[in-house]
Amino acid sequence: MRGAKGIAASAAALGVFLAATAGAGAAAGKTPYVVGFINHLTGPAAVYGQSMMKGTELAVAQINARGGIDGHPLKVIYKDDQLNPSLAVSAFNTLVGVDHVPVVMGSGSSTVTLALVPLATRTHTVLISSISTSPLLAGSSPWFFGVMADDNAQGAEWVKVAKALHVTRAAVMYINNDYGVGVMKVFDKDFAAAGGKVLVNQSFPQGGTDFRTDILKVEASGAKTVFIVGHVQEAGTLLAQAGQMGFHPQWVGDTALNAPQFVQLAGAEANGMILLSAGNHFTAAYRRFSAAFTARFHEAPTIWSDFAYDTTNLVARAIARGGYDAAGIRAALAATRGYVGASGVKTFQRDGFTAGNFDWYRVRNGQIVFWHAG
Amino acid sequence: MIALQILVYGLVTGANYALVAVGYTLVYGILKFINFTHGDVAMVGSFLALTAIGAMGLGLPAAVGVAVVGCAILGMAIERVAYRPLRRAGRLTPLLTAIGVSLLLENLVQLVFGAAIRTFSPPPYLAGTVVVAGAYVTGVQIAIFAATAVAVAVLAWLIGRTALGRQIRATADNFDLAVAMGVPTDRAILAVFALGSALAGLAGVLFGMETTVTPTMGISLGISAFAAVVLGGIGSVPGAVVGALVLGVAENVGAWFLGGSWSDGIGVLVLALTLLVRPEGLLGRRDPGAVKL
Amino acid sequence: MLELRGVAGGYGGPQVLRGVTLRVAAGEFVALIGPNGAGKSTVLKAVAGVLPRVEGEIALEGRPVQGLSPRALLALGVVYLPQGRNVFPSLTVLEHLELMRDLAPHALSPEAVLERFPALRPLLGRRAGLLSGGQQQLLCLARAALASPRLLLVDEPSLGLAPRVVEDVFAALADLRGRGVSILLVEQNARRALAAADRAYVLELGRTRLEGRGRELLEDPRVAQLYLGAPVSASAP
Structure with missing residues (x-):
């Protein structure tokens, strides 16, 4: 047994050595x-x-x-x-x-x-x-x-989505960092230029976990379509909480939310949501x-x-x-x-x-x- | 009815903070230092419950039991291993140790469970919603109110009416005299860590059901709860509860008028204004230190 | 009951005690007097198990007890009343009694103690922090009595109290002694202590210098020189 093991080990070592030298030939x-x-x-x-x-x-x-x-x-x-x-x-x-x-x-x-x-x-x-x-x-x-x-392109893309959905009045929920504020501002400008009206711009905090009052504010604005830009964790939690509260608008998300983890967090409320994806897959x-x-x-x-x-x-x-x-x-x-x-x-x-x-x-x-x- | 709805959300937020805040205030009362690992103990409670439900297939009540007992043991272990050797080492040393233990817990949990965001769904019997005077209250939220009320009542009874509670208060009032009198001060301090950590474990489960579970969730939970403690008057258990509820409502009112990203700022503002008018906090006394009930 | 032989010790710096030898017989009331800084309170701390460094022999009924914690000493019937206002400000009067009841193995009921300290009865629900100095000292003695101690170590019980209250305190000590409790008293008010005690020791610079019956020491010119500093007979009570 001992001998067989020794041979096997030597063979393995030789294999590693050969692989290493082959690799060296390729790129080392x-x-x-x-x-x-x-x-x-x-x-x-x-x-x-x-x-x-x-x-x-x-x-x-x-x-x-x-x-x-x-x-x-x-x-x-x-x-x-x-x-x-x-x-x-x-x-x-x-x-x-x-x-x-x-x-x-x-x-x-x-x-x-x-x-x-x-x-x-x-x-x-x-x-x-x-x-x-x-x-x-x-x-x-x-x-x-x-x-x-960049987000200039993404904000403009949201306006295209709004046109495809025949939406002229919408709310925006954005995560309060450079990314969220950037998308929100571009969309607000381009949407207004296209004749749309933003009912409310509601920020929510990065790292936040409880968004019920923010959702309540958007619901009270009468919005039937909500554009949301954020990270997976916050936005996923936000949609799940909106679902629990019985608020079911047409959600339109940004590219960052195009992830299975987001849908898993958001639960049933994510169904029907429109998401962007940068590039072509x-x-x-x-x-x-x-x-x-x-x-x-x-x-x-x-x-x-x-x-x-x-x-x-x-x-x-x-x-x-x-x-x-x-x-x-x-x-x-x-x-x-x-x-x-x-x-x-x-x-x-x-x-x-x-x-x-x-x-x-x-x-x-x-x-x-x-x-x-x- | 929107005002009432915001109040409900604020009280739910506040009830969660309260369970964590009570642990801060108890430990401060007896050892005069801020146990910054406390938020992370709540985080561990979330993951214990998650494991109990997911991997072990237990129901929610059993999972709460696992989290509460597990966190109590964890809290006692932290006191015994990390803090007791430093009891005569001044105030800064245990504070630094606490930060170290925090990082250790966060990284251990991330090592075992990964960095992914997790959720656990409430059981079917909590999934419903009731309408109270036009405001929606979910089953989970009712459970949070009920669990917080029961936990705080049990704590009040333990501290206020039992032999252990008298020993804890005596140790908090005058540590040296308690030692000289033969009060088992080490046991009283361990008991405080066990009680505070058990409530943090409960908070972790409830908070996890309402939101999400991540290895870093303890940081913001801990900071909010600590703000609640200072707001209510450090060392005071009723102060911690009242401070937490006030803070929760203030944050949600702020989110309504200014946007959710301002809720933390509103919390700090309320804290600063309160301390300007009442430096000892809402229910605190000018001689901080005693555990009051 | 209690015997100290060649006890030395301190707080980690220079030695405060350099050779203390004394004895308290069963049922005896012994006073320990001496000038400021002689180490009187330190002797009590050494016996009570709260002094960081102790050398020499401390025996309780022939059994060595140095190094025992206050909790272990309480189980042996030793109760220590440190100097100052020894109450927990946020606990009520009743809670102080209950606290001791839960700790001492042969504790009396709060009711039995209240019969001996009737002045505390109307104050049962009051937080100790709100009591007067005299009431607090009475509460301490009541708490000690509740433990039904065999040896009581008392440090400066009359400190800062009005003369009438001082008499109450000494009456309570006499009552305890009458019930067979051995007492070792440290007192700045030497005349009052010597008048009450069976025997006394004079401590100077961490050493026991003199020993004698209370009245004898009161009239000893060496005591007057060492400590009282004035003609004795004229002002003795």
């Missing part, structure tokens, strides 16, 4: 290209950060399996900001000051990303966010790039991404995983074209036109954001199903 011959990643990996918004980390991990694995970037393996240093701007700032300083990365991917929430923009400008580091969409970020720095279209590129993601993590990707996956690939592509330094990466990103990613076609505009398009979804029997290409 030269010094790695190191890039930074900052996101909400723990805390109340960890659901976003974790799924983006997985998208990035998948992209890195594929890039390195193909031989890296000109033979240099791509390496990502992951940092947690817990949705806290000051933690993000210290993570950024460590990545740039200690690890000397030319590019940082992050963060998720616009509020956190906004805190990083001045640092990116000052240190001449590329800051590329997968899903931050606040209009405040548009044109904020020559070093900033946003892979998801019915393409061959998305199906390939989704299959690889599921094979690797044994779970379906979230609607943020594909953006993080694209961000990582765009960064690798920019390093390949512009070289492993911040100025080269910036120039290469800015020149990106018509890149076909998992989350859609990417063309960076002058303000740093990609020009985007949206899919419309509807919740039916607890499932988010494709409804309409917006």
Whole structure:
């Protein structure tokens, strides 16, 4: 027995050795290209950060399996900001000051990303966010790039939804952070311009858990259609509480709510709700991404995983074209036109954001199903 | 009837705060320090109940039992391991320890349960809604009122009418004299942690049914409850209850007029105005320290 | 009943007690007097189990008791009344009696004690923090009596009280002694203490210097020199 075990162990060790040398042949011959990643990996918004980390991990694995970037393996240093701007700032300083990365991917929430923009400008580091969409970020720095279209596009998209539903009077419920306020303001302006009337703009707190009085106020406004922008946790709880209170308007949500966790939290009240999705998810590129993601993590990707996956690939592509330094990466990103990613076609505009398009979804029997290409 | 409805929501919020606030005030009364792990103990109560219902298949009453007993044991363990060795170490040291224990609990729970947001649905017998004078009150909300009232009444009886309660109040009034007299002060302090934590566990279950359950929920719950304690008068049990109800109503009135994102700000404003007029809080005394009932 | 031999100790800094030797026989009333800072209260703390550092021998009926907690001493029948207003301000008078009843193994009923302290009866429901100084001291003695102690350690019971109330306090102590309770009394009011006690010790700089019957010490010129500081006979009661 002892002998057999020893042989088996040797064989296993040999196998590991062979695998390691094979890997080295593929992407370990030269010094790695190191890039930074900052996101909400723990805390109340960890659901976003974790799924983006997985998208990035998948992209890195594929890039390195193909031989890296000109033979240099791509390496990502992951940092947690817990949705806290000051933690993000210290993570950024460590990545740039200690690890000397030319590019940082992050963060998720616009509020956190906004805190990083001045640092990116000052240190001449590329800051590329997968899903931050606040209009405040548009044109904020020559070093900033946003892979998801900004909220200006999303607010305008809501007006298209309102037109499709023949709605002229509606209420808005928005989470009280840069993201929620951004979407609310753009929608209010565009909706008014299109002849609509906003009955009430009701804010609700980030991290809040009890929204009954806010719902009561919206119900009292007589609104039959409610546009809601927020995070999964707060908005999901809010819809569930509205359902308990017997308030059942036509809900229209933003892209951040297009997640099974939201529908699960919101319960039956989510049925019939219209949700946006940034980018296009019915393409061959998305199906390939989704299959690889599921094979690797044994779970379906979230609607943020594909953006993080694209961000990582765009960064690798920019390093390949512009070289492993911040100025080269910036120039290469800015020149990106018509890149076909998992989350859609990417063309960076002058303000740093990609020009985007949206899919419309509807919740039916607890499932988010494709409804309409917006 | 909207005013009445807002009042109902405010009282539900306040009842939840009250259960947590009572634990803060009891521990402050006896040890003169703010036990900042207390909100996280409530969070652990939520997860215990979640496990009892989900993984163990128990009903709600049994799950409440699991949370209450589990939290009482947790509270006693925290006192024994984290605070008792520091009892003569001044006020700042246990405060820092409390923050450490908080982080430990949050991260342990996240390690075991993950960061995902969870909910547990009320059982069918609490799923209904009744209309009281035009205001809607759900079964869960009635359960919250009833459970809070019973829990506070039992606590009042324990502290005010039993031998253990007399020993707790004696220890809170004058620790050195209580020791010299032979009062089992260590046991009294453990009992305070057990009682406060048991109520926090109950609050965790009730709050979880009304909202959502996450490993970080204890932070904001703890901060609101602490504000309620200061508002009511620190060290005073009736003060904690009254402060919690006032704060809950103020937050919801603020949410109506200014938007929900202002509710925390309204809470702080009410607190600041109260303390300007009555620095000792609504029901507090000018000589803080005694546990009053 | 109680025997101290060569007891030294303090609070962690310099030694306060440097050699205390004294004895309290069963049923005896012993006073401990001395100038300020002599360490009188510290002796009681050493016996009562609340002094951080104690060396030497402390025996209760021949059994060593140093290091025992106040709670263990209470079980052996030792009750300690520290200096000052020793009440819990938010507890009522009745609750003070109930508190002791729950702790002492041979406690009397509150009713039995109230018969001996009738002045407390109308105050039963009042919080102790609202009582006068004299009422608080009576409450302390009633609480101690309720424990039916075998040895009572009393620290400065007359401090800050009106003369008439001081007499009430000493009457209560005499009553306890009449019921067979051994008493070790520390008192600043030396004349009053020596008049009431069977025997007394004079403590100076942490050491027991003199010992004698109360009346004898009162007239001892060394005591006058050491402590009373004035001609004795003229002002003795």
